[in-house]
Amino acid sequence: MYSVNNLINGQAVASDSGRSKPVFNPATGEQIGTVDLSSDVEIDQAVAAAKAALPGWAATSPAKRARVFFAYAALVREKADDIAREISREHGKTHDDALGEVTRALEVIEYACAAPELLKGEFSRNVGPGIDTHSERQPLGVVAGITPFNFPAMVPMWMFPMAIACGNTFVLKPSERDPSAATFVCELLMQAGLPAGVINVVQGDKGAVDALLDHPDVKAVSFVGSTPIAEYVYRRGTDAGKRVQALGGAKNHMIVMPDADMEQAADALMGAGYGSAGERCMAVSVAVPIGAETATRLVDALKPKVEALKIGPSSDETAEMGPVITAEAKERITGMIDSGVAQGAELVVDGRGFSLQGYEDGYFLGGSLFDKVTPDMDIYKTEIFGPVLAVLEPQNFDSAVKLINDHEYGNGTAIFTRDGDAARKFSSSIEVGMVGVNVPIPVPVAFHSFGGWKRSSFGSHGIYGPEAVHFYTRLKTTTTRWPEGISQGAVFTFPN
Ligand code: NAD
Numbered sequence: 229m230y231s232v233n234n235l236i237n238g239q240a241v242a243s244d245s246g247r248s249k250p251v252f253n254p255a256t257g258e259q260i261g262t263v264d265l266s267s268d269v270e271i272d273q274a275v276a277a278a279k280a281a282l283p284g285w286a287a288t289s290p291a292k293r294a295r296v297f298f299a300y301a302a303l304v305r306e307k308a309d310d311i312a313r314e315i316s317r318e319h320g321k322t323h324d325d326a327l328g329e330v331t332r333a334l335e336v337i338e339y340a341c342a343a344p345e346l347l348k349g350e351f352s353r354n355v356g357p358g359i360d361t362h363s364e365r366q367p368l369g370v371v372a373g374i375t376p377f378n379f380p381a382m383v384p385m386w387m388f389p390m391a392i393a394c395g396n397t398f399v400l401k402p403s404e405r406d407p408s409a410a411t412f413v414c415e416l417l418m419q420a421g422l423p424a425g426v427i428n429v430v431q432g433d434k435g436a437v438d439a440l441l442d443h444p445d446v447k448a449v450s451f452v453g454s455t456p457i458a459e460y461v462y463r464r465g466t467d468a469g470k471r472v473q474a475l476g477g478a479k480n481h482m483i484v485m486p487d488a489d490m491e492q493a494a495d496a497l498m499g500a501g502y503g504s505a506g507e508r509c510m511a512v513s514v515a516v517p518i519g520a521e522t523a524t525r526l527v528d529a530l531k532p533k534v535e536a537l538k539i540g541p542s543s544d545e546t547a548e549m550g551p552v553i554t555a556e557a558k559e560r561i562t563g564m565i566d567s568g569v570a571q572g573a574e575l576v577v578d579g580r581g582f583s584l585q586g587y588e589d590g591y592f593l594g595g596s597l598f599d600k601v602t603p604d605m606d607i608y609k610t611e612i613f614g615p616v617l618a619v620l621e622p623q624n625f626d627s628a629v630k631l632i633n634d635h636e637y638g639n640g641t642a643i644f645t646r647d648g649d650a651a652r653k654f655s656s657s658i659e660v661g662m663v664g665v666n667v668p669i670p671v672p673v674a675f676h677s678f679g680g681w682k683r684s685s686f687g688s689h690g691i692y693g694p695e696a697v698h699f700y701t702r703l704k705t706t707t708t709r710w711p712e713g714i715s716q717g718a719v720f721t722f723p724n
Contacts, residue, residue, distance in 0.1 A: 238424030281425030478639030
């Protein structure tokens, strides 16, 4: 049993709030640790440490800030296996999947190394007689990040490398369900040479989130999590005058056109639907074959693959998918499958009741596959966030596009086809923030920002990439004229 503590001003400190929560190994169902639930006073201490570190860090040259991230990238690469083990122990995902998460996070760190280039301003000489104008982007101040359980290391690293490289200081509140990996990667950043107080970690739940949202010294909040909480964080944070970006939940559809390579499409759906036990914001949870014949071929291709899914703990190198995060999540997902059956969908593969020998108390579920799902069913409307794929059969391409556009979520989507015209029409008319053409999980690389549409995201900035530079800085434009220019006396009109 271990205890996951705060990291404040460069020191690991145990909370004295007297409140904590258990942390479980999802593969065995055993409690393996506890996580502190910080008090308002401790949140205040973390924000105060970040505020104290701000003047020095904001005044550090972008090139020196970047050097810390060059060292950090090397350290994260060296410790990738250790980070992946931290992720899997509390999250349950397979080691390879956890390593993939570290790789994607590394790309953001590498992008943050470009801070001197990214923060370069603009300059115009002679905008008027003897007058020059320059624009620069200055840091906001103390920035907070609030992150979900499903990518315990990567999502925090979507945020803090860019925020810190831009000259801000940071307070992270990781998911209380798997807090160790986030805390570990922040400790590594300290080891890479970041001055004390520039990054701080506060453990906690709703109380910690509310304290950060209300804190007058927190200038901006990046949030990633479920839609109801994203909306709440956005409203409460913006009401308190902060800049907020809040990325929420999803229901991602993949259209399979009649001309698609069916084996390729089915394999893509397997990885995107069941990888990480469906607990990805970009998981494909709805397959949309066009036409009855395509639907039959697709379900026939999927059924044996879903039945053959290799499920196991992260220590099993052959496992394709691990357990879900908690006993409650397992129960909720099972309840959703029950509701699909009750509402008339055809359960082609039933993952309920799956048990793994030696891991009977783990939170494992088998893969489930539903056919004949209709838009009014709860399994279609809700983000299930588990290993459950629904097949819907709209009449044609146009009704498939309408189906996707009518859904409240708009995070990711994909089309599998050999028809360039259909793909082009799809990508231009679909109301979704991330689009894949023959790519099932189109999360962009670190130098392209992204964000969902509709109720999958609140706020106007995408995460990481160039938009992160805009989110984590404010624009200052200075217009300059030197003394001989103003010696002629006051001017009361704009120059013309
Ligand atoms: P969650 O919303 O339950 O929790 C996210 C964070 O909010 C956690 O740090 C948690 O402590 C905090 N929180 C929870 N309840 C709160 C409350 N009532 N008040 C204030 N704070 C609260 O999300 P989760 O279950 O950890 O993560 C899964 C969700 O995240 C899914 O909906 C998934 O789609 C979404 N997600 C989205 C993206 C994206 O890019 N859009 C990426 C990853 C995950």
